Amino acid sequence: MDELAHAGLGPRPFARWADPEDTAVPSSKVPVWLVRRLGGLTPSPAVPVSDIPVPPSALPPAAADALRSAVGTAHVDLDAPARLAHAGGQSYLDLVRRRAGHEVAVPDAVVSPGSHDEVAAVLAVAGEHGFAVVPYGGGTSVVGGVEPVGGVGGSVPGGPPRRAVVTLDLARMDALVAVDEVSRTATFQPGVTGPRAEALLAPYGLTLGHVPQSFARATLGGYVATRSAGQASTGYGRLDELVVALRLATPVGEVRAGTGTPNAAGPDLRAVFVGSEGAFGVVTEVTLRVRPRPVEHRYEMWVFPSFEQGLAAVRAFAQDCSRPPDVVRLSDEEETRTTLATQGAAGRALAVYVRTRAGRTPAVCVLGWEGAAGTTSEARSAVLPVLRAHDAIRVGARAGQAWRRHRFAGPHQRDVLLDAGALVETVETATDWADLTGLYAAVSTALATSVAGCGTPPLVFAHVSHIYPTGASLYFTVLARRLADPAAAVAQWADAKAAASEAIRSAGGTITHHHAVGRTHAPYLEGEIGPVGARVLAAVKAALDPAGILNPGVLVQPPGEPPSGRDGVRPEE
Amino acid sequence: MDELAHAGLGPRPFARWADPEDTAVPSSKVPVWLVRRLGGLTPSPAVPVSDIPVPPSALPPAAADALRSAVGTAHVDLDAPARLAHAGGQSYLDLVRRRAGHEVAVPDAVVSPGSHDEVAAVLAVAGEHGFAVVPYGGGTSVVGGVEPVGGVGGSVPGGPPRRAVVTLDLARMDALVAVDEVSRTATFQPGVTGPRAEALLAPYGLTLGHVPQSFARATLGGYVATRSAGQASTGYGRLDELVVALRLATPVGEVRAGTGTPNAAGPDLRAVFVGSEGAFGVVTEVTLRVRPRPVEHRYEMWVFPSFEQGLAAVRAFAQDCSRPPDVVRLSDEEETRTTLATQGAAGRALAVYVRTRAGRTPAVCVLGWEGAAGTTSEARSAVLPVLRAHDAIRVGARAGQAWRRHRFAGPHQRDVLLDAGALVETVETATDWADLTGLYAAVSTALATSVAGCGTPPLVFAHVSHIYPTGASLYFTVLARRLADPAAAVAQWADAKAAASEAIRSAGGTITHHHAVGRTHAPYLEGEIGPVGARVLAAVKAALDPAGILNPGVLVQPPGEPPSGRDGVRPEE
Structure with missing residues (x-):
């Protein structure tokens, strides 16, 4: 895993995951196959950052001074570039808005504490001056978890009745x-x-x-x-x-x-x-x-005759193997097809091989083992009977290693697809094994139906990447033509997300297996944890953050406000 | 594990774990060796239950009627036998008090709901009539978790300013x-x-x-x-x-x-x-x-040259083995000596063998593997290198199986020891591997010093029975002559427990690895979770149980009351 130490990136550009110059992952083009599948794409470059209007900071000068006393003058930034650089997370809608340069909310200041005590001091200043604080790590939330939302309650002279909001960037605390x-x-x-x-x-x-x-x-x-x-x-x-x-x-x-x-x-x-x-x-x-640190990394690709067979096999890993593979990632048939079709000549050759060996509905599966010298071979041997029992065919180590090499490529590929004019977003959930195929069908259908309803026939596929003895996750990817008008593009995805979320709720899935709640899923949280569960969260919030300064609208709704960020479509009552 | 299905017992007698007639575990006598070690014991029978005074129920008739409406007349019991049968848990002090027949607190009623809705109805009645509710499962708490404590706040005419308390026996809900x-x-x-x-x-x-x-x-x-x-x-x-x-x-x-x-x-x-x-x-x-259900149960006893070597080995199980044994129980040198010395001729022969093979400070370790046919042998093979690396000697399967056969015997042996006039109680804690031997020494010393200070030289020994990658549990047993006067006997143990608890706190252990907090550990909870942690618990309590009817004094202290059951000695400020 030594290469992990070198996989960092430079500063994040405004409307992308990475600069095209970042070489952590090889750049790519959108495959012709995909453009054809989506009914054509119209390249759509982002507006220059310099065109984005940034309102003056609403942080009262006295508050800014108190912050400077708390963390040092150099670590309180009210300038537009720093505030723009902390304009929320990295969801598809975040990037669509930033590319269009409208509806971009920015914090009133960026504060960078250097220690626990400085964090505590910032919270004390916030309590005293009544502004909100949004903790910010890598800014990679895809659920609106780091949106600069101040909430109602402040008194900005002449401004809207909203509180100022300070983003608390924890980058300096990196020891x-x-x-x-x-x-x-x-x-x-x-x-x-x-x-x-x-x-x-x-x-x-x-x-x-x-x-x-x-x-x-x-x-x-x-x-x-x-x-x-x-x-x-x-x-x-x-x-x-x-x-x-x-x-x-x-x-x-x-x-x-x-x-x-x-x-x-x-x-x-x-x-x-x-x-x-x-x-x-x-x-x-x-x-x-x-x-x-592991010294062996053994990654392989296998292929099952169907997604269903693959599900049965990975369930057996989780339930019957004392040591399942460390990485298990089973693609459905559509994801298998797309993956192979978009990888050029090598992928096409592999597709032929896979279809010949595994039949007409192949489902590929990446399996990875890591460990001390000599241990991965034994661990692998232990699951071979399960693979054989489910008619899996070994595709080989090269495809497995290729997956591993590109496993952080998703956000880079998204940059390329966004430039090309695509809608590209994911939805994730999980449930128990008994309900997994029902959930899979419900969410796939909801996503496909909603996006197709906009006249943009989508490609929807999924994989299982987290297995447990009792159930598994499902991770859906949606690709389509992005509607040209920014507001329409936002609505195009917001509708699909709402449809998927309703489908998840009806089919008994969780609203989020690993992306978190943020503001996007806020309207669905109480449906999952119930009113008494919501009461528990509200009670803890009131006890620890009585003034409601921390990340307003996340997990607990401020009194009188509905549980909905701007991407959080309220479920129908 | 089929025999597990038949290991239940009949009704619990008042001052014991089981009736002498219960045959789940073979009866036993206190070994001569142990009596000699403790400096002699004076048999001390329990007073007859019929001699225990039970005050009239303080539950107002209107509340009793409302409870009868909620769960049915047959399931509300205000009679003395039922109330005595629910007089708290099964700690040493619980039994000492019951044996002496004084300071025995009983609930004002025992209510047995049959469904979720009936439980909810009982809580509603409690809220309306202002009595406390103590949920009760098997009544096996050893930390005062099911003591019938009503707390302050009620208005029993002519009585003390305490609330009536109803024990909610969940035995009927057994589906x-x-x-x-x-x-x-x-x-x-x-x-x-x-x-x-x-x-x-x-x-x-x-x-x-x-x-x-x-x-x-x-x-x-x-x-x-x-x-x-x-x-x-x-x-x-x-x-x-x-x-x-x-x-x-x-x-x-x-x-x-x-x-x-x-x-x-x-x-x-x-x-x-x-x-x-x-x-x-x-x-x-x-x-x-x-x-x-496993079909193979492979239990073995091994012996290490020292407790320290054994600790290193079981740490390696937890940190380096992909499948550690399912049961790991490592005795310290004193527990090893006691176990072998108290098992008659077979134990003495084993002691000679163990000392010959493993040296003068042997530490025995029970290892158990359970699983599907053919799997335990493989799992066992996987840890053999660790055992060999730490100079472990195999004692054999017979001793391992004997441990398994007697693994539920502790409470039965305690009955025998209590009858014989012994103090017998346990203290458990846990910490990370780096601090484990320091914690072991500190608690051992604190217990031994305190009990010896009463003129009752104790036997103190310990085992590790729960291992984790980051640390392990410690489970101490204390044996000594019990002081004859009941109040002195209570103080004898309360002092030792307080000394052990202070030692745990100083040495960075948790106040409880698996016995829970109850009322015994209540005075130490805030020391472990801090004032903000305590605030979280209080906030959840206030949100879900605003009238404070549920198990008063457990986890959260009612306003104005110190965190202390009668066994909970308040730590020195």
């Missing part, structure tokens, strides 16, 4: 605080990115092994805040399984949760803060389980 | 609600005991595999409420890892938590209710992960 090699834990500050965490652990021969697709930019604090899953969750565990202890700054004081091992000292308070999305406090330290 | 064989989950009502759960799952070829020492009596609702660990936690997972979904009745309405798989829909609310000890709501349904 490794401690390593306990005996207990195999490491304590980090929250602004450490995925690549930096790996670089910091490398001298100890350790790895975190947590690799979400946002790896290059996302931070450990963000992993905690969003209950991240990671592509290798089957082997390394979800982030919530890696969190040993937490330290947070809240408006009412510091809190530490976790005692080094599981215990029975009342409810596990780690779980109150993991997934709290910056609404209850700001993570200032996280202690995570770490492991010896 | 298997649903089995999902595809998703490998089973949904139960809360009053199902361990043996009954196994009996209900047997026809499906499934097992829960959760075997706390209280197995014969404890209930699934109690497992949930206390975040139970179970002797086989290494293989089967702790209870919190088995909980897929929960349904609870709270004073403000029903709540369901859990969606079948992990998700990222905000904080994991299952964790708010698992370990909530009846203070936030009453579990009315629990969906648990289940597994195929």
Whole structure:
């Protein structure tokens, strides 16, 4: 995993994931096959950033001065470039709006604390001056989790009745605080990115092994805040399984949760803060389980005669194998077809081979094993009987390694597709095995029907990438022609997302397996956790953030406001 | 595991775990060796139950009538025998008090609901009439978790300013609600005991595999409420890892938590209710992960040259083995000596063998593997290199199987020791590997010093029975002569417990790895979770149980009351 330490990117450009010059992932063009499938695309470049109007900061000067006292003058930025650079996350709609240069909300200031105490000081200033604080790690939220929303309640003279909003950028807090090699834990500050965490652990021969697709930019604090899953969750565990202890700054004081091992000292308070999305406090330290760095990485592609057969096999991995593969990623038939069709001559040749060997409805599956020298071969042997029992054919290591090499490519490919004029977004959910195929069918249909209804015939496909003994995740990708008018493009996707969310609710899925709630899923949260569950969250919010300054509208709605960000379509009553 | 289905016991006698006639575990006598070690014991029979005074029920007649309407006349019991039978849990001090027949608190009524709706109805009646409700499963709490404490706030005419208290016995709710064989989950009502759960799952070829020492009596609702660990936690997972979904009745309405798989829909609310000890709501349904019943049970005893070597080995199991043994239980040198010395001629012969092979400070270790046909041998082979690397000697399967046969014997042995006049109690904690030996030394010393200070030289020993990648549990047993005067006997142990608790706090351990907080550990909870953590619990309590009717004094202290049950010695300020 040594290359992980070098997978970081430079500063994020305004309306993209990465600059075209970033070489972390080879650049690509939109395949002709795909353009044809979508009924043609019209290239649609982004407007220059310099054309984006940025309103003057609404932060009162006294508040700005207090912030400068709290974190140092150099770390309070009210200028337009910094504020634009923190204009929300990286969802498709975020990028569509930024490309069009309209409806771009920016924070009133960007503040960069350097320590737990400085975070606490910023929260104290916010409480005193009545502005909102949006904690910000890598800015990779795709659910509106870092949108600069101040909420109602402030008093900006002459302005709208909204509070000023300060984005709290944790990038400066990027240190490794401690390593306990005996207990195999490491304590980090929250602004450490995925690549930096790996670089910091490398001298100890350790790895975190947590690799979400946002790896290059996302931070450990963000992993905690969003209950991240990671592509290798089957082997390394979800982030919530890696969190040993937490330290947070809240408006009412510091809190530490976790005692080094599981215990029975009342409810596990780690779980109150993991997934709290910056609404209850700001993570200032996280202690995570770490492991010896693997020296073997064995990735292979296999193909099943159908998605259904593949599902049965990966369920057997999760339920019957004492060590399932560390990475399991099963594509449905449409994703298989698209993947092979968009990879040039090699992909076409592979498609012929796959169809010859596995039949007319092949479903490819990437399996990965990582570990100490000599261990992956044994682990692989242990699952071969399951693969054989489900008529899987081995495609080989080259295709598996290719997947691994390109596993962080999604956001880069999205940049290319956005430039080309495509709609490209994902929807993810999960449920138990008994309900998985029903959920798959319901969401696929809802997405396809909604997008087709706009006159933009879509390509909808899915994969399973997180398996558990009781169920699995589903990750859908939607591709279509993007409507030319920016407002229409926004509505095109908002409608599809609403249709998918309703389908998820009806079919018993979760509104989010690993993207988090943010503002996009806010209207659906109470439907999932019920009114008493919502009451629990509101009670914790009121106890820890009585003035409601932290990430307004996330997890708990301010009194009198409906649970809906601008992308959060309210479910029909 | 088929014998598990038959390990239940008859009704619990008043001052013991089981009647001498209960044949679940072979009866035993206190070994001469032990009597000599403790400096002699004076047999001390319990007073007859009929001598225990039971005050008249303080439940107002109107409240009793409302309860009869809620659950049916037959299920509201105000008579002395039923109230005495629900006089708290099964801690050493509970039994010492009952044996002496003084300071025995009993509830004002025992109510037995038959459904979720009836539980909700009882809570509504409690809210209306202002009495407290103590949820009660198997009554096996050893931390005062089911003590009939009403708390202050009621208005019993002519009585003390305390509320009446109703024990909510969930024994009638003992059904298997649903089995999902595809998703490998089973949904139960809360009053199902361990043996009954196994009996209900047997026809499906499934097992829960959760075997706390209280197995014969404890209930699934109690497992949930206390975040139970179970002797086989290494293989089967702790209870919190088995909980897929929960349904609870709270004073403000029903709540369901859990969606079948992990998700990222905000904080994991299952964790708010698992370990909530009846203070936030009453579990009315629990969906648990289940597994195929194992057909092989391979238990062995090994011996290390020292406890320290054993610790290094079991740490390697947890950190480096992809499948550690399902049961791991490592005794320290004193526990090893005691175990062998108290098992007659066979034990003495084994002691000679062990000392010859492993040296002068042997530490025995039970390892257990369970699984499908042909799988345990492979799993065992995988850890042999670790055993060899730490100079472990195989004692054999017979000693391992004997441990397994007697693994639920602890409470029965305690009965015998109590009759014989012994002090016998346990203290458990956990911490990370780096701090484990320091914690072990600190608690051992604190217990030994305190008990010796009473002129009753103790035997103190410990084992590790729950291993994690980051740390492990420690489970101490204390044996000594019990002071003859009941009040002195209570003080003898209360002082030792306070000393151990302070040692745990100083050495960075958790106040409880798996016994829960209850009223005994209440004074130490805030020290562990901090004032902001305590504020979170108080906020959830206020939101879900605004009148404070549920298990008063557990997890959250009623306003104005110090965090202390009668066994909860307040830490020095």
